Amino acid sequence: METCFVKTLSMVLATSLLPGGAATAAAPVKVPIPGWTHLSSRTGDLPEPNGGTEQTACVTFDVDGDGKTDLLAGQFWFRHRGGGEAFEPIPISDRPGRVRAGHFMPGKVAQIVYSSGDGDGPLRLYACQGDPADPHAWVPRTLLEREVLSGHTLEVGDIDGDGNLDIFCAEMHTPGPGARCRAWILYGDGQGSFRAEVLSTGLCNHDSRLADVNGDGRLDIVSKPYTWDTPRLDVWLNQGPVP
Numbered sequence: 001m002e003t004c005f006v007k008t009l010s011m012v013l014a015t016s017l018l019p020g021g022a023a024t025a026a027a028p029v030k031v032p033i034p035g036w037t038h039l040s041s042r043t044g045d046l047p048e049p050n051g052g053t054e055q056t057a058c059v060t061f062d063v064d065g066d067g068k069t070d071l072l073a074g075q076f077w078f079r080h081r082g083g084g085e086a087f088e089p090i091p092i093s094d095r096p097g098r099v100r101a102g103h104f105m106p107g108k109v110a111q112i113v114y115s116s117g118d119g120d121g122p123l124r125l126y127a128c129q130g131d132p133a134d135p136h137a138w139v140p141r142t143l144l145e146r147e148v149l150s151g152h153t154l155e156v157g158d159i160d161g162d163g164n165l166d167i168f169c170a171e172m173h174t175p176g177p178g179a180r181c182r183a184w185i186l187y188g189d190g191q192g193s194f195r196a197e198v199l200s201t202g203l204c205n206h207d208s209r210l211a212d213v214n215g216d217g218r219l220d221i222v223s224k225p226y227t228w229d230t231p232r233l234d235v236w237l238n239q240g241p242v243p
């Protein structure tokens with residue numbers, strides 16, 4: 001564990017220069033800025049998230065609904081046991097990749113979604129059927145008919161505004177399936193089932209995001225490629241229900 005306390009803004013201001021180059025004589029403004037406690041698997045503060053050399057995502061979410069925020073990284077759910085820094089690694093997926101969590105069906109315990117990340121693999125929803133601390137209680141279900149190829153985009157949110165959580169999953173072009181690369185929206189019914197719709201074909205997505213970029217209350221999609229057709233940025237503005 002490494003703890004460092006960054007100097008306060010008052011110290012920064014006290015040593016700043018006026019436009020003419022003279023040191024300011026203004027009274028320091030005491031605005032605290034954060035100190036940081038650094039935990040690392042390299043120093044044994046945290047378990048290693050998986051045994052491979054590739055891991056493409058991590059996210060925070062209270063998976064078991066106990067009020068303590070947990071971590072998801074690599075193939076593991078790091079269950080927050082309390083005490084500030086105690087995390088118990090529970091294997092969920094058989095492979096690392098992009099990961100998100102959310103409540104796609106009723107219940108205290110959330111579900112966990114994995115996509116392929118930099119490789120190829122299925123889009124899977126893991127739902128707990130039993131004790132969430134038991135890795136065998138997490139049952140996977142594949143959500144798309146084919147594997148996701150270089151699926152470096154995975155987001156969750158209520159895209160159609162019906163109150164049920166949806167999934168945005170998209171592939172890269174290069175590396176990836178080239179002109180066949182797809183972006184999907186999987187509309188959830190709140191009971192764990194989804195209706196998959198293809199949003200686009202042939203457009204590269206790499207770390208694309210859901211966000212309400214025009215402030216109308218509907219989630220939009222901010223899309224960007226990796227190296228294909230760069231520099232490039234695309235925004236899909238959500239126009240709401242269509243007949």
Ligand SMILES: [Ca+2]
Binds near residue numbers: 061062066068
């Ligand atoms: Ca928790």
Ligand SMILES: [Ca+2]
Binds near residue numbers: 161
């Ligand atoms: Ca929805």
Ligand SMILES: [Ca+2]
Binds near residue numbers: 214215216218219220
């Ligand atoms: Ca919007």
